[in-house]
Amino acid sequence: MRSTDLGFRIGIGVFAAALLLIVVAIGITLAKDSWLSLQRFGFDFWRTSDWDPVAGEFGALPFIWGTLYSSVLALAIATPVALGIAVFISELCPPMLRAPLIFLTELLAAIPSIVYGLWGIFVLVPAVRAVETGLPEGLRALPLFSGPPFGVGMLAAALILAVMVVPFTSAVAREVLKTVPMTQREAAYALGATRFEAIRAAMFYARTGILGAVMLGFGRALGETMAVTMVIGNNPQVSLSLFAPQYTMAAVIANEFTEAANALYLSALIEIGLVLFIITLLVNVMSRGLIWSMARKLPSKVAA
Amino acid sequence: MLLTACGGGNTQPVTANNSASNPAQGLTINGAGATFPYPIYSKWFSEYNKLHPDVRINYQSIGSGGGIQQIINQTVFFGATDGPMNDEQLKSASGPILHFPTVLGAVVPVYNIPGVTEELKFTGAVLADIYLGKIKKWNDPAVAKLNPGTELPATDITVVHRSDGSGTTYIFVDYLSKVSPQFKSEAGVGTSVKWPAGVGGKGNEGVSGLVTQTPGSIGYVELIYALQNKIPYGAVQNAAGEFVKASVDSVTKAAAAAATTMPPDFRVSITNAQGPGAYPISSFTWLLMYADPKDKASARAMVDFVKWALTDGQKYAADLGYAPLPANVVMLEQAALEQIKAS
Numbered sequence: 001m002r003s004t005d006l007g008f009r010i011g012i013g014v015f016a017a018a019l020l021l022i023v024v025a026i027g028i029t030l031a032k033d034s035w036l037s038l039q040r041f042g043f044d045f046w047r048t049s050d051w052d053p054v055a056g057e058f059g060a061l062p063f064i065w066g067t068l069y070s071s072v073l074a075l076a077i078a079t080p081v082a083l084g085i086a087v088f089i090s091e092l093c094p095p096m097l098r099a100p101l102i103f104l105t106e107l108l109a110a111i112p113s114i115v116y117g118l119w120g121i122f123v124l125v126p127a128v129r130a131v132e133t134g135l136p137e138g139l140r141a142l143p144l145f146s147g148p149p150f151g152v153g154m155l156a157a158a159l160i161l162a163v164m165v166v167p168f169t170s171a172v173a174r175e176v177l178k179t180v181p182m183t184q185r186e187a188a189y190a191l192g193a194t195r196f197e198a199i200r201a202a203m204f205y206a207r208t209g210i211l212g213a214v215m216l217g218f219g220r221a222l223g224e225t226m227a228v229t230m231v232i233g234n235n236p237q238v239s240l241s242l243f244a245p246q247y248t249m250a251a252v253i254a255n256e257f258t259e260a261a262n263a264l265y266l267s268a269l270i271e272i273g274l275v276l277f278i279i280t281l282l283v284n285v286m287s288r289g290l291i292w293s294m295a296r297k298l299p300s301k302v303a304a
Numbered sequence: 305m306l307l308t309a310c311g312g313g314n315t316q317p318v319t320a321n322n323s324a325s326n327p328a329q330g331l332t333i334n335g336a337g338a339t340f341p342y343p344i345y346s347k348w349f350s351e352y353n354k355l356h357p358d359v360r361i362n363y364q365s366i367g368s369g370g371g372i373q374q375i376i377n378q379t380v381f382f383g384a385t386d387g388p389m390n391d392e393q394l395k396s397a398s399g400p401i402l403h404f405p406t407v408l409g410a411v412v413p414v415y416n417i418p419g420v421t422e423e424l425k426f427t428g429a430v431l432a433d434i435y436l437g438k439i440k441k442w443n444d445p446a447v448a449k450l451n452p453g454t455e456l457p458a459t460d461i462t463v464v465h466r467s468d469g470s471g472t473t474y475i476f477v478d479y480l481s482k483v484s485p486q487f488k489s490e491a492g493v494g495t496s497v498k499w500p501a502g503v504g505g506k507g508n509e510g511v512s513g514l515v516t517q518t519p520g521s522i523g524y525v526e527l528i529y530a531l532q533n534k535i536p537y538g539a540v541q542n543a544a545g546e547f548v549k550a551s552v553d554s555v556t557k558a559a560a561a562a563a564t565t566m567p568p569d570f571r572v573s574i575t576n577a578q579g580p581g582a583y584p585i586s587s588f589t590w591l592l593m594y595a596d597p598k599d600k601a602s603a604r605a606m607v608d609f610v611k612w613a614l615t616d617g618q619k620y621a622a623d624l625g626y627a628p629l630p631a632n633v634v635m636l637e638q639a640a641l642e643q644i645k646a647s
Contacts (some may be wrong), residue, residue, distance in 0.1 A: 057535055088536075108384035121513050151518060152503050160627070234467030234504030245340065245503040251467075255506060258367030259469025259495040 029279060034271035036264055045271060051236045053256070055270045056092055058268035060275055062236035065118030066246040067276070070154060070228065071221035072243075079214055080160070082169035083203075086213075089170075090177040091199050109167035117230030119159045125231055126149040128159070132243055150233060155242040157232035161221045169217035176209030178201060208294045216220035225250035230243075249276040307589045330358035337363075337371020337384030337419030337591045340526060341589045344407055344624050348617050352609055359605045368471045369495060373590045377400060381602050383592035386471020388477075388571035400595040402644065404610055404637055405588035407618075408559050408627040410527040410550040411476045412537035412585070414512060415441055418519045419457055424538040425450045426548045428576065428584065431540070434522060435463055435480060436487055442520060457520075464523035467504025469495040474557040475587040476524045479575035521634060527555070527623030542584040543576050547563070550583045555627035558582035561602075563632045570640070577646030586627070596645045602644040610641060632633050 016290065030037070037045065041058060043048075048059025089101050129151030139145050180202045188198040225248075233245020234255065249272050260266040342365035349361040366374075368385035375383030376397045388403055413426055420442075427560050435437045438483075439446055443456040465513040466473045474495045481488035491497040508529040515523040516535075527550045530537050539547040548554045561579030566572055576584045591610065597603040614637055620630040 050498070052492075052498040053496045054498065055496040121510075121517075126517055148462070150462060150503050152514065224340070229467065229506055230510065234506070235499070255468040255504075256496050257469075259369035261369035261372045261495070 013217075014264065017188055018254035027274075030270060030277055031273040034267045034274050036267035037271040038267075041268075041271075045268075046275070049236070049238060051252075053260070053265050056262075058265075060249070060272055063247050063249040063252050063272060064275060064279070065238045065297075066154075066236075067222055067248040067250070069246070069278070070157045070232065070248060071218055071226050072156035072236055073154070074219055074221045075214065077162035077167060078165040078217060082166045082213070082217065083173055085166070085170040085175035085208065086177055087199060087203070090174050090302060091202070092195075102171075104169045105170055107167075108163070109171070111129065112228075113164065113227040115223060116160055116164055116227040120156060120227060120231040124160060125156050142276045143240045144242055147239070147243045150245055152231050152233040153241075153243050153245045154232065154239075157228050157246070157248075158242070160227050160231055164224060164227065165217040165221050168220050169213045172216055173206075173210050176206045176213060179209070180205050189203055194266055198219070208256050208291045211287070211294065212291055215283070215291075218283060218287070219280060223250055224282065225254050229254055249273075330360060331601060332360045332362060333382070333606050334380045335364070335371075335382040335384060335413065335591075336360045336366050336374045336380045337592070338368040338386045338471050338589055339530075340368075340386050340409055340494055341384060341407060341626070342632055343528070344545050344626050348609075348613050349622065350440060351617070352612060353622065355612075356435050356605075356608075359607075359609065360432070360607065367469065367495075369469060371592065375594075380592075381462060381593075381597065381599065382606060384590065385592060388573075388588065388590060389476040389592065397486050397594075401592050403568055403593050404640070405417055405585055405590055405629060405633060406610075407614060407621045407629065408555050408574075408586055409475075409625075410555045410586045410627070411472055411479075412527050412550045413468050413522060413524055413540065414530060414535050414537045415522040416515050416517075416519060418456065418459060420454060420534050422454045422576060423536065423549075425539050427541040432480045432484030432487040434461055435465070435499070435501065436447065436484070437463065438488060459520035460522040462518050463502030463503055463515075464498075464511050464518070464521050465499050465502055466508075466511055466524075467506050468510075470507075471495060471587075471589070472508065472524070472526050473497065475575065475585060476589070478573055479585045481550045482573075482576045484615040494581060527551075531625045533617040540584050542582050544580050544582070545580050546580065550584045550585070552622045552625070552627045554583035555586045558584070558586040558629055559588065559627065559633060563630050563636075566633065566636055568640070570637070578591070579623070594645060595643055600645075600647055603644060607641050607644050607646050611638065614638065 037058060039283060046064065047060065047061055049061045050057045050059045050063065081123050085105060089098055093101060130150055132149030132151065136143060184205050185198050185202055188201040193201065228248055229251035232248060232251060234247050234251060235245040236247045237244060253269055253272055256270055260269055345363050349363060350556065353360055361561060363368055369385060371385050372389055373381035374380045374395065389401065394401055413431060415424060421536045427450060427496055430439065430450065433446065436486055443458045443460055448456055473489065475492065477491060477497050478493050481493050490500050505514040511523040512525055512533065512535055515521045526647065537550065539549045542548050558574050558577035559577060561575040561577045561582045570590065574586055574588065579585065593606060612627065614634045621628040
């Protein structure tokens with residue numbers, strides 16, 4: 001018995017270590033292959049906006065900005081919808097509707113991103129353009145809506161990302177809500193709570209898990225490549241405007257990697273990969289920290 | 305991304321050694337590079353295989369940049385590119401690499417202007433100014449002057465360019481840089497450049513998708529793409545002052561005009577070519593081979609194949625929208641093929 005236990009522990013340990021090793025190996029490979037660009041541009045790579053393959057000048061700021069801005073916007077749009085879906089399915093939905101609804105939201109996650117991209121080009125972008133051209137002049141003066149209405153741009157990218165993020169966030173949030181003990185809801189009802197208040201109590205109870213679901217969606221949005229590059233307009237600029245064509249890190253790698261025929265250019269693109277890797281890592285660490293600090297403050301340990 | 309870029313090369317380096325021990329299986333030659341000539345190359349490789357069942361040529365269309373990298377790293381036997389290798393790239397290879405033009409292509413301006421059904425005329429300077437963002441409206445006097453009969457609206461011009469690195473972009477900006485010093489200094493020549501204006505679409509389909517959907521837009525695509533998808537395109541003024549529409553005929557004329565001054569290594573840009581009837585945004589596409597390849601069996605087979613492609617193979621070009629090589633270029637190349645040490 002003891003030897004199988006030991007074998008089991010070692011086996012599991014190897015798998016866990018392999019995962020860690022892979023992450024470290026990716027980091028090292030990225031750093032090694034981007035060495036030329038790291039040496040040449042140093043920290044300026046993070047804060048300059050010039051991306052000029054012909055002159056050999058590379059700065060990642062517009063791509064970092066575009067990635068974070070599009071992901072945050074997508075999250076702002078997707079989170080209420082995803083949580084709404086999760087709450088409806090787990091708390092309010094008639095039982096006969098539950099299975100089809102779960103199936104449909106999960107179907108959204110199974111659609112390849114190139115299909116989202118094509119849908120974006122042919123359906124979403126014209127619709128966005130119509131909205132943009134229809135916007136009253138007064139609003140167009142705001143920095144958020146400045147610039148010509150191309151249709152492609154930040155707004156289209158954020159919307160398509162939001163659609164892609166919803167199934168992930170809602171699936172995890174639904175599972176989290178399922179783990180809230182019935183006693184929590186019953187206690188709320190016993191105190192005379194309305195249905196809304198009882199659901200709010202359940203969500204409060206599950207808030208760390210829900211935050212985890214949201215962060216999972218954020219990670220998904222940061223790395224999404226194909227659908228975004230097809231609708232974002234691919235113009236490296238730092239702009240607050242939702243109408244402006246912008247660019248993301250994953251998109252520029254996908255677009256330019258195959259034709260990057262000199263060493264510095266290639267190494268700058270790999271450094272973009274490194275930056276994306278670091279940012280994803282930071283986001284994950286931060287969300288872990290947030291979840292951890294919330295979990296510590298959780299008043300009741302009974303259910304755990 | 306790393307994996308995809310290397311994937312083409314990792315699929316088996318040249319397998320000539322295997323074939324030497326087992327001649328019945330024949331010879332497999334691997335190549336990689338430009339996507340633009342992929343349709344004609346795959347046609348050639350399959351036709352050639354029918355004539356010579358013992359020779360199989362695999363081609364991965366991974367992009368010109370990838371083709372150049374892989375021939376330098378010797379992970380493929382031959383490369384293919386839409387823009388010639390520069391001196392720095394040639395130096396980083398382990399031996400001299402030769403360029404062989406195979407067919408010609410062209411890049412055409414496509415546009416979508418509400419209410420305009422006529423075919424528009426452009427000059428290089430006007431195209432450059434549009435792509436620099438200096439000409440902002442369709443009824444700009446510079447555009448109107450070239451198209452006197454056409455009622456041009458006061459619509460904003462939406463400039464569309466390729467977002468992915470591409471030989472198509474290379475040909476287009478090579479032309480714009482020749483006719484506009486300002487474009488040359490602000491953007492320059494490359495498969496990806498720093499565009500002063502506009503939005504980027506991925507691939508020919510991305511650009512044409514944006515152009516057909518966006519009123520007031522202008523973009524550029526390969527001639528073959530415009531022909532296959534029946535997209536109308538504009539005429540461009542050539543160096544002789546004529547407005548020429550891209551066609552197999554006008555592209556071949558551009559090549560013929562350039563052939564008289566062809567450098568011995570064939571690394572020539574024929575955009576803005578001299579000569580009557582020449583379409584100005586034309587280019588060769590090249591095969592890349594080492595002058596002294598290690599694998600002699602593959603070298604012999606490849607030289608034979610290129611000889612065939614330069615002569616019999618050319619008849620497949622026009623049907624696929626490519627312009628065949630002019631006769632004098634074929635003769636120069638046949639002489640150059642002798643430089644390859646195949647035995």
